[in-house]
Amino acid sequence: MNRNHARILEHVLSLPTAPFAEHVVLNYLRAFCVNRNGVTLTEDRHGNLLLHVKRGRRQTARPVCITAHVDHPGFVAKRMIDDRTLQAYWRGGVKVDYFRNQRARFYVDDAPVAGRIKSMTTKGKGDRERADVVTFAVSKEVPAGTVGMWALPEPAVRKGRIYARACDDLAGVAACLCAIDTLSKSKQNAEAYFLFTRAEEVGFVGAMAAIKSSTVPKKCFVVVTETSSERPHAPLGDGPILRVGDRVTSFTSAVTGFCGRVADELTKRKKRFKFQRRLMDGGMCEATAFCTLGYEATCACLSLGNYHNMNTKTGKIAPEYIDLSDFENLVDWYIALGQTPLAYKSKDEALIKRLVEIEKENRKLLSTTVNKAK
Secondary structure, eight states: OOHHHHHHHHHHHTSOOOTTOOHHHHHHHHHHHTTOTTEEEEEOTTSOEEEEEEETTOOOSSOEEEEEEOOOSEEEEEEEEETTEEEEEEESOOOGGGGTTOEEEEEETTEEEEEEEEEEEEESOGGGOEEEEEEEEESSOOOTTOEEEEOOOOOEEETTEEEESOOTTHHHHHHHHHHHHHHHHOSSOEEEEEEEESOGGGTSHHHHHHHHTTOSOTTOEEEEEEEEEOBTTBOTTSOOEEEOBOSSOBOOHHHHHHHHHHHHHHHHHOTTOOOEEEOOOSSOOHHHHHHHTTOOEEEEEEEEBSGGGEETTTTEEOOEEEEHHHHHHHHHHHHHHHHOSOOOOSSOHHHHHHHHHHHHHHHHHHHHTTTTTO
């Protein structure tokens, strides 16, 4: 694996984050862009960050905008009840059974404060029941607004996989940054936008605000980055996934087809590159919001183990993990999308041409056999 990419990935996966408390990741992104050639950064009024990379004279009419969300299910400190008892909000989708006897760390000035769960309130019923306010025993005061995450180890690589407190979607953020790093240093013509959205884990809040504010230029087509729960038909190690849809919608066919063609061209240039094309119906992703609210969009995702830190075999909280070769191939794919000479069009002209050719080849045979079909 590219050493610089490995460094970026491990650093990003070590950052604490939670919905509406993503400041550590956002500050890292701001610092990442400083003094980078051809990279400009803008921030919308909702706190989403848009990075634009442009190198050389490449000016495509329809550039790609690749998105990733900067949050992960986690805790946000609410208030100290006394000098050793903290109340914190829980935000994100984790089943309540996983909270029993668990520990967390609250990142006060980058120095973690240990916390042990004493009790919690919940909201919702049945499968929708979720933790709401969680009470912790803590070793010292934790200021309101402090990010808390499960007490899990720092990122570690084992047997071609990386394990971390949060791969969803910090691994997606890291993939975008690796692509930006390469594109900003490249001598090839390139152009791409990268949108980093907030509060995805509570219902695409940042993405929908960005859509409403037209943060993403309307000329762009959108590729959402996700880490999606592993499925038997989409295993880790078989390549990043061109996600044709989620549990609710199918994504824009023309965008999906275009990304597939770029990936096909990449397989011809890089022997190690591979990808999958799959329906990942384990949940919803931001591509549904972009498609529903006026953009042409699809999704590229990494297969994820222990989705939202839930180890379904043990019933306990555990590190998430992804395959490193999947990650590196996703980075290569994003670089190719920024540099491709292919032009995106809303109509899949390659598919239209192929269908016309098939019809033309068989037109005469269809006509001469029409009476036999009756």
